[in-house]
Amino acid sequence: xxxxxxxxxxxxxxxxxxxxxxxxxxxxxxxxxxxxxxxxxxxxxxxxxxxxxxxxxxxxxxxxxxxxxxxxxxxxxxxxxxxxxxxxxxxxxxxxxxxxxxxxxxxxxxxxxxxxxxxxxxxxxxxxxxxxxxxxxxxxxxxxxxxxxxxxxxxxxxxxxxxxxxxxxxxxxxxxxxxxxxxxxxxxxxxxxxxxxxxxxxxxxxxxxxxxxxxxxxxxxxxxxxxxxxxxxxxxxxxxxxxxxxxxxxxxxxxxxxxxxxxxxxxxxxxxxxxxxxxxxxxxxxxxxxxxxxxxxxxxxxxxxxxxxxxxxxxxxxxxxxxxxxxxxxxxxxxxxxxxxxxxxxxxxxxxxxxxxxxxxxxxxxxxxxxxxxxxxxxxxxxxxxxxxxxxxxxxxxxxxxxxxxxxxxxxxxxxxxxxxx
DNA sequence: TCTTATGATTCCTG
DNA sequence: CAGGAATCATAAGA
Numbered sequence: 047x048x049x050x051x052x053x054x055x056x057x058x059x060x061x062x063x064x065x066x067x068x069x070x071x072x073x074x075x076x077x078x079x080x081x082x083x084x085x086x087x088x089x090x091x092x093x094x095x096x097x098x099x100x101x102x103x104x105x106x107x108x109x110x111x112x113x114x115x116x117x118x119x120x121x122x123x124x125x126x127x128x129x130x131x132x133x134x135x136x137x138x139x140x141x142x143x144x145x146x147x148x149x150x151x152x153x154x155x156x157x158x159x160x161x162x163x164x165x166x167x168x169x170x171x172x173x174x175x176x177x178x179x180x181x182x183x184x185x186x187x188x189x190x191x192x193x194x195x196x197x198x199x200x201x202x203x204x205x206x207x208x209x210x211x212x213x214x215x216x217x218x219x220x221x222x223x224x225x226x227x228x229x230x231x232x233x234x235x236x237x238x239x240x241x242x243x244x245x246x247x248x249x250x251x252x253x254x255x256x257x258x259x260x261x262x263x264x265x266x267x268x269x270x271x272x273x274x275x276x277x278x279x280x281x282x283x284x285x286x287x288x289x290x291x292x293x294x295x296x297x298x299x300x301x302x303x304x305x306x307x308x309x310x311x312x313x314x315x316x317x318x319x320x321x322x323x324x325x326x327x328x329x330x331x332x333x334x335x336x337x338x339x340x341x342x343x344x345x346x347x348x349x350x351x352x353x354x355x356x357x358x359x360x361x362x363x364x365x366x367x368x369x370x371x372x373x374x375x376x377x378x379x380x381x382x383x384x385x386x387x388x389x390x391x392x393x394x395x396x397x398x399x400x401x402x403x404x405x406x407x408x409x410x411x412x413x414x415x416x417x418x419x420x421x422x423x424x425x426x427x428x429x430x431x432x433x434x435x436x437x438x439x440x441x442x443x444x445x446x447x448x449x450x451x452x453x454x455x456x457x458x459x460x461x462x463x464x465x466x467x468x
Numbered sequence: 469t470c471t472t473a474t475g476a477t478t479c480c481t482g
Numbered sequence: 483c484a485g486g487a488a489t490c491a492t493a494a495g496a
Contacts, residue, residue, distance in 0.1 A: 282475045282492050305485085333484085334476060341486065342474085 088119045089126060096234070115233060127235045151254070154261040161268045163203045198271050206264045213260065217253040221246050285335070289318035293335050297343075298357035304340055306332065 095110055114120060158164040228242050285293070296314060297304050306314060308329070315328035343350050 284474070284493060331475080335474090337485065337487095338475070341488090344486090 089123055092117060092119060092123050111230075111234075120234070124235065131236055148258070151258055151261070154258065154265055157265050158206070158261060158268075161265070162199060163206050163264055163268060199268065202264060202267050202271065206260070209260050210257065213253060213257055217250065220253075221249050224249060285318065292317045293332070293339070294353065294357055295360065297336065297339050298354050299361050301354075304336060304343075306336060 092114060095114060098110075117123075155164065224245055225242055228237050228245060231237060293314060296306065296310070300306070311329040311332045312325065314332045315325065318328075318332070
């Protein structure tokens with residue numbers, strides 16, 4: 047800020063009051079007679095010069111200031127100004143000694159604390175994340191702890207603190223500057239410590255209002271970030287073709303029990319390269335996919351028949367390749383054959399026989415979810431143990447819905463991988 | 469612009 | 483709490 051303007055805006059108020067006070071009091075000085083006229087003229091000149099200082103360049107002003115300080119009438123002017131000041135009882139405006147904290151500022155501070163922008167980094171941040179998770183509700187509680195969100199929040203936090211520091215520094219510098227100016231001026235006119243204090247108060251209030259703006263815009267930024275982040279989660283993006291293939295491959299190869307375990311979900315998420323940085327979130331997406339798939343498959347089995355055939359054929363091919371590899375292995379060396387992995391890049395199709403099983407349903411009930419037993423292996427519901435793999439029309443798995451055209455490779459694939467005791 | 473496909477969300481149940 | 487069912491919202495294609 048330009049020094050002239052500082053003088054005008056901050057010091058000018060006091061100065062002009064003193065000057066105007068002097069004009070108002072002029073008649074009271076009249077009694078001193080006409081011999082005082084010359085002195086009054088001199089004082090008028092000095093006042094005029096003081097007022098003129100603000101319109102001049104720094105060097106000029108310095109020179110004039112020096113001139114004023116050495117002026118023969120300076121002590122007289124000083125005493126006159128003291129007298130004026132005493133008589134007018136110059137009020138110190140805008141001093142609110144123990145003013146209550148601004149409620150809006152308090153709100154903003156609380157908000158920034160809750161959002162994790164101010165206050166301790168870790169606790170505040172996760173508090174905000176938890177709050178955002180609560181807004182989402184349900185199982186997505188952990189998934190919101192998204193690194194992107196955290197990174198952006200950290201960025202906002204950093205900017206906020208940098209700016210805050212800058213403002214504080216500027217405030218201190220400016221205060222010091224004004225205090226120096228006032229001290230300098232106190233050589234020419236009477237300035238009480240109270241006035242300096244008042245001026246400092248004005249400056250601090252001015253800067254705290256700027257700080258409030260900073261806090262306000264920081265809050266807005268966090269709000270925007272949050273809403274964008276939540277929107278991004280709600281916004282649907284189709285999986286890649288490759289990802290869908292991986293998921294379908296698993297689904298149709300586990301048709302009797304299309305409920306991937308947590309480990310399987312994790313593996314699927316990795317294989318699908320689901321582009322979210324948080325594993326829990328990726329697993330949630332896999333769960334969503336399987337949930338949708340199960341429901342939609344069940345609702346319209348005939349529609350999915352072609353797809354099922356396709357993946358059955360694929361599975362048969364990979365199974366056959368695995369057999370060939372196993373045979374090759376056992377012939378090549380005495381070392382144990384490669385386990386039941388269809389290929390290095392695909393899943394262990396331990397239930398690949400599922401889609402080929404054609405054993406009729408015994409009671410037509412709906413399939414049951416496999417519950418992990420205490421051995422860590424999924425326990426097969428009774429109906430599945432006997433090979434029931436198809437869904438009933440009335441909400442259960444039905445044999446008729448099994449892709450009929452894929453039963454032929456059943457022996458080949460099933461004989462190798464049909465560990466239906468899985 | 470309309471329809472279909474599909475990922476996500478919500479509510480409910482066992 | 484996982485999963486079923488219904489529904490929403492949007493991407494993708496005709």
